[in-house]
Amino acid sequence: MVAVIAYLLARMRSRNKNTCNRWWWYGSFFAGLFRDLPEIATRDILSNVKALLGKEIVREIELEEIERRVVPLLPGYMVSEMKFFLGITNGYDRDKAEVDEFSDRLLENDAWKAVEDITIYLYKDGCSESMAVDEKLLKLCDRLVAFAETVY
Numbered sequence: 001m002v003a004v005i006a007y008l009l010a011r012m013r014s015r016n017k018n019t020c021n022r023w024w025w026y027g028s029f030f031a032g033l034f035r036d037l038p039e040i041a042t043r044d045i046l047s048n049v050k051a052l053l054g055k056e057i058v059r060e061i062e063l064e065e066i067e068r069r070v071v072p073l074l075p076g077y078m079v080s081e082m083k084f085f086l087g088i089t090n091g092y093d094r095d096k097a098e099v100d101e102f103s104d105r106l107l108e109n110d111a112w113k114a115v116e117d118i119t120i121y122l123y124k125d126g127c128s129e130s131m132a133v134d135e136k137l138l139k140l141c142d143r144l145v146a147f148a149e150t151v152y
Helices: 002-017 024-033 047-053 055-073 076-086 118-122 135-151
Strands: 105-108 111-114 131-133
Touching (some): 002 024, 024 131, 024 135, 047 055, 055 076, 076 105, 076 131
């Protein structure tokens, strides 16, 4: 549900605002689709419990399970893209992690970087064809879906 709402909002926003990055909706859809995949090991832990246990420890367990269970099943050409959607840096090291799953990011030439505000890259002149993930949009969609689940 998060992926569908993110896709529709990204498509509407790109039409209305004339974004130059046509990969924005693609990245937002697949990041929304796979956003809960790391929870294969820990299930859906409440945010308060996660904070009590330590987000870093839970994230490390989730990433180890992704590397052990999911990555071996993927064809080689999909690994870097899947890691991009999940917010996993290549060669993830907890002590050196400058990017997490909740940061806006761009994928260029199989390397990705976190950006503070994705809209700067979406609406600038002469922009690149890099894939973008708008985590602020995904967080909004995630909360909208959570609200709908509680009401209905």
